[in-house]
Amino acid sequence: MGCGAKCLKVILIIVNVIFFLAGAAVLGAGLWVRFDPNLEKFSGLGTEFEEIKDALNLAAYILIAFGAFTFVVGFCGCCGAMRESKCLLGTYILLVLIVLGAEIGGGVYGYINKDELLTEFDKVATTYLTTKYGRKGNGDGDEAWNVVMQAFKCCGVHGAADFKNYNSTPGASVPDSCCVLNKEETVVNKSECQKEAKNGVKTKTASLYGVGCLDEVKRLINQNMTLLIGVGAGVAGFELLVVIMAIGFCCSMKDDD
Numbered sequence: 001m002g003c004g005a006k007c008l009k010v011i012l013i014i015v016n017v018i019f020f021l022a023g024a025a026v027l028g029a030g031l032w033v034r035f036d037p038n039l040e041k042f043s044g045l046g047t048e049f050e051e052i053k054d055a056l057n058l059a060a061y062i063l064i065a066f067g068a069f070t071f072v073v074g075f076c077g078c079c080g081a082m083r084e085s086k087c088l089l090g091t092y093i094l095l096v097l098i099v100l101g102a103e104i105g106g107g108v109y110g111y112i113n114k115d116e117l118l119t120e121f122d123k124v125a126t127t128y129l130t131t132k133y134g135r136k137g138n139g140d141g142d143e144a145w146n147v148v149m150q151a152f153k154c155c156g157v158h159g160a161a162d163f164k165n166y167n168s169t170p171g172a173s174v175p176d177s178c179c180v181l182n183k184e185e186t187v188v189n190k191s192e193c194q195k196e197a198k199n200g201v202k203t204k205t206a207s208l209y210g211v212g213c214l215d216e217v218k219r220l221i222n223q224n225m226t227l228l229i230g231v232g233a234g235v236a237g238f239e240l241l242v243v244i245m246a247i248g249f250c251c252s253m254k255d256d257d
Helices: 001-033 038-044 047-082 085-114 114-131 138-152 190-198 212-254
Strands: none
Touching: 001 047, 001 212, 047 085, 047 114, 047 212, 085 212, 114 138, 114 212, 138 212
């Protein structure tokens, strides 16, 4: 075996050890999400949150399947390179090509259907905020929304108007999670925040996160679309390069026979 073939062997082993560990990590994350007892908090909160629970379960199963698959891919690639087995490397090449095809197909599907997915989010979230937020028995759902609004610095789905039925706090038009917080996580200016919310302010101010979360998500997607496409293309290119290296290593073994 020549120097070039030995280099390919070392590179393939290193790359597939990473695949192996990454697969184990994703598999573990999927199992954690699926069996996390906190997931049961979504039970009994209504149809909308049952749908969210089902979506989380589906995401967990996808993570488990993808993690297990990546685990097997890494195992085949690593063992194939170490044992110089054409059978294992052939299986590895086929599996990586399947992953590459699935990633491309998933990316295209997500891009084509992103508006439909956002529309479904709009429907489910708006129904909850206008009919259930702040009502007795919905504490876990409300807390989830509070975290979302503070993380994305937004208010409701389309803005403060989504809280038209909010009456948990006397005299308040929106919950504190729509208001700007300081480092101590207390509202900077509650009176001004509530005044701006009542007046229908739809921009981010020094006191109120007036923009809707749906608009903020759309903005983030559009703003980072080029980056997402670039990362996806980079990952796909790397996987293709790994396939080429594996094929080259197989050919070098054939030359040695």
